[in-house]
Amino acid sequence: MPFISVRITRDGVTREQKAQVIKEITETMERVLHKDPKLTHIVIEEVDTDNWGYSGITTTEYRKQLSESKP
Known part of the structure; x- marks a missing residue:
């Protein structure tokens, strides 16, 4: 039973994007490692x-420093 933890910063990631990440990681585990x-x-x-x-x-x-350094 694979358990995969993904950590991201909380800044505007949509429910749809997270669903896509879950789907694609699951597909990769199945394709590469033959996991159910x-x-x-x-x-x-x-x-x-x-x-x-x-x-x-x-x-x-x-990120604040980056935004302040942009012209």
């Missing part, structure tokens, strides 16, 4: 950008 789709579990976890960081800052701050 009925036993494949996918969880999408949405993380607030204040709770996701890299390069020593939050994603919120990183």
Whole structure:
């Protein structure tokens, strides 16, 4: 029984996009690893950008800095 966890930032991803991700990951598991789709579990976890960081800052701050540096 495959269990796949996908973590993304919470910023405008639609229900339809998440459904497509679940469908395509399930299809990939079936095609590549021959896993039964009925036993494949996918969880999408949405993380607030204040709770996701890299390069020593939050994603919120990183994106703010990017937008300020654009002409």
